[in-house]
Amino acid sequence: MVQPPSPSERVLPGFGNLHSTEAVAGALPIGRNSPQRVAHGLYAEQFSATAFTAPRNENYRSWLYRMRPTAAHARFQPHQQESLLRSGPFAERAPSPNRLRWNPLPLPGEPVDFVDGLVTYAGNGDVATGVGCGIHLYAANRSMVDRAFFSADGELLIVPQAGSLRLVTEMGVLTVAPLQIALVPRGIRFRVELVDGPVRGYVCENYGSLFRLPDLGPIGSNGLANPRDFEAPVAAFEDVERPCEIVQKFQGRLWTTTLPHSPFDVVAWHGNVAPYRYDLSRFNTINTVSYDHPDPSIFTVLTSPSDTPGTANLDFVIFPPRWMVAEDTFRPPWFHRNVMSEFMALIHGEYDAKAGGFAPGGASLHNCMSGHGPDVASHDKAVAATLAPVRIDGTMAFMFESRYPIAATAWAMDTDLLQDDYDDCWTGFRKAQLPATHGDS
Incomplete structure (x- = not known):
């Protein structure tokens, strides 16, 4: 199991902050990012969510100090299991101008984890050009075990509707309940564990520019979502020598490989890109x-x-x-x-x-x-x-x-x-009654 943050899943507050966190004292280099010899024999690895040359105020990167580099893996092979996960361009059917509405996605009867429980409902744009989004729902009744997932296509905004999720990520652990949201950056590996039974919810996969807080303009300096209420995880790692399947989504298709160890071996990290959660009630x-x-x-x-x-x-x-x-x-x-x-x-x-x-x-x-x-x-x-x-x-x-x-x-x-009858909810509006003297047009 991941070595848990203490006490009770500590978090690092602030949206887009430059955080520093270590699970082992002295693991985080001071004064430089990539020293000749990292403490404890760790490997320094930069994780970039934007281009190296992006303007400073839009440049997102973190440095991870891990037990093995992520470059050490076997070839990815096409994932053979059937999946309802899709990505743009969405050309399966011509886009419909009709108003559409769906009943709730049912919970599965057979054992299904988060990855296998993802179903794509809709989307737009193109992952290859970095435009648009994919919109998925998930329904699952078991935790991911010796399995991790990441999307190379976009960042994942997760909106639980029923049941809590424990997100074990490379950069730490976050528990996310209904009325909270979580964002997992593009490329960050994570595992979803179920906290209190079956789960259901929504995932928006953002192919475009990174999510940020909207400008406030005439509202002033306060209001809407406050930056201090966003929470990133503190460093937490697991040292497990057991095979783990890695499933990645790349250009709309699923690929898989197996590591001989857990991928959650980041002992320390610093930077301004990390998973985070936010409580919508705030x-x-x-x-x-x-x-x-x-x-x-x-x-x-x-x-x-x-x-x-x-x-x-x-x-x-x-x-x-x-x-x-x-x-x-x-x-x-x-x-x-x-x-x-x-x-x-x-x-x-x-x-x-x-x-x-x-x-x-x-x-x-x-x-x-x-x-x-x-x-x-x-x-x-x-x-x-x-x-x-x-x-x-x-x-x-x-x-x-x-x-x-x-x-x-x-x-x-x-x-x-x-719902075939969705349009019916707008049927039956009474015609406006104009004065009798309004004349004919």
Whole structure:
């Protein structure tokens, strides 16, 4: 087992901070990154999440001091096991302009771990050109044992919906529960252990520029997700001489090799790229105190910018508990059509724009310029409501939003989980009654 951080999984706070951590005293070099002889015979290895020449404020790298270099491995071979994991370009089917919604992904009946339980629902862009994302769900009922996984295609944003995960990574250990998120950098190996039974959740694989905190602009210096609330792991390693399968995702396909030892042998590390977790309940929601429902962009936790300022390759947006106080205002999200495409899901509770059919563990997809908004029951309830201050509580919905159209996979279009009657929730709106004197047009 990994030598556990003490006490109780200590963490290093701060988003993008330059952290330093060692599990054995003296393992971390001082004053240089790659000395001639690293303490204890460790190997110095740089891990780069960006190009060497990226500007300093966008340059992410860490130095790892490990028991063996990661270069020591046998050839990777194509993974023979069937998998529903996919990557762009998403050309299995023509992208659909129709609004789509899925029932919750069921938990498996047979033993399935995190890697084998990944199913790709949708995505866009191209891993080879570093644009877009893949959107996956997972359902698993057993821990990964003598097995590790990493994606060479993109960083992995993990959003648990049911059950807690213990992420054993090269750089330390993080436990992540529903209402928390975790991000595993591209290329970092990790193992998923189940803490309290079967698990289900969502994974967004970001092929584009690294997730960062959005600019605050007129909001000022505080608000939304605070940098201090992001937590990276302290160094923790395991010294295990037992075969371990390494599964990597490369250009959309799975490859595998076997090491004669555990890959989690990093004794110390320092730098500004590492796995991290964030508690969504700490999000400082900014909302109107006068009138009109604010744009959903005000709820952005993380953003992956594109080459067009203000137009994201990918945004991670949440809809957390909050007060609604707007005067003379239709308070749920308004009807709209959008240049951005939206993949939306629910962690728990109910979403205030959908009275039914949108369930925790399920998902919906509204592509670019598709008209959407509250269903009939939610609309009628909001129009008739007495506008006193109301606390929206006991809910957490979120959205992966992208400037590029999102294509559903063939599996997602053919599965019985797809709701054939989704469009019906917008059927039955009463026609507006104009004054009799308005004339003919």
